[in-house]
Amino acid sequence: MTSLGEAARAVLLTPDPHDKRRAARSLARAWRQGRLDHRCDVAMPYQPAWPATPELLPPNQMPRRRKGGSERGRIALLHALAHIEFVAIDLAVDLIGRFGGEFPRQFVDDWIGVAADEAMHFALLDRRLRGLGSHYGALPAHAGLWEAAQLTVDDALARLAIVPMVLEARGLDVTPATIDRFQGVGDEVSARILARIYSDEIRHVSAGTVWFGWLCDERGFNVVETWQSLVKSRFRGALKPPFNDSARRDAGLTQEFYAVIAS
Structure with a gap:
């Protein structure tokens, strides 16, 4: 095996x-x-x-x-x-x-x-491009x-904080407007693909949030404070509104995480 x-x-x-x-x-x-x-x-x-x-x-x-x-x-x-x-x-x-x-x-x-x-998402998008x-x-x-992965090779907690809870969460913020953009020009095929991706990404951010919390508990860390500290030290960028608060909340990433450190 x-x-x-x-x-x-x-x-x-x-x-x-x-x-x-x-x-x-x-x-x-x-x-x-x-x-x-x-x-x-x-x-x-x-x-x-x-x-x-x-x-x-x-x-x-x-x-x-x-x-x-x-x-x-x-x-x-x-x-x-x-x-x-x-x-x-x-x-x-x-x-x-x-x-x-x-x-x-x-x-x-x-x-x-x-x-x-x-x-599957990649396959759908490439197929649409070919169409x-x-x-x-x-x-x-x-x-x-890939930079976020290279900056967090040493610590699972840092990886979870940055990749699903910052980068993928950003996708939740911007995808609804992108779907509207495609629908506005009559491209319903692309809009449906993005709607499918959006739904899946809520689950992905949720997985990041759940396992980040699990590992914080294992290490005896405060979940919100640890996430904020890791974002400040490991993320090369800024958390910028507008935020899709409802989708983030569905994924367990509530405003207490990001509101106070957003630029």
Whole structure:
């Protein structure tokens, strides 16, 4: 039987986006079928294997996306979202392989589900891009999305604080307006995809919040104060309103966490 760590490492070292997507789904299936030992006994790579395209650019060099509902603008937005979901596969799998041994099996169950969701999200977005005459890799993409993982390789608590509870929570803030934007130009196909992703991301943020709280309890830490301290020390950015308070609350991320430290 292969260990969970070995299987997670194999996903991270798969460069082709579609092979990685399939590998993440296979990882989830193998875990659910009991074919993987709950052992995280191998080192995770500091940087996953990624394809030659898209070209990755620093945030300040990314082309500005045009406002409005042109097909070109919608393709650029969908491509950016596809890249987020592609990196999110590795973020979920790295969390499992790097830290899964510190938690009970339910933690792995939850994050295996997240990894499978991210793989499905990527597939939906890439399929939509192809329906519009493009594909993932056709445009440049943001180079900084993996930075949060690199800044939190030493501590599961920091990883949970930053990736699901800051980065994915930000998706809850901005996605409803993006759905409205697609609906406003009659692109109901893209809007439905984003609505599905939005619903799943509430569960992902909830998983982050639950397991952050669990680990704080294990270590005897105050949950809210610890999260605020980690965001201040580990997140390179600012928490900026507007916030989708209702969706965050549904995920267990209440205003007491972020209101006092938001810029």
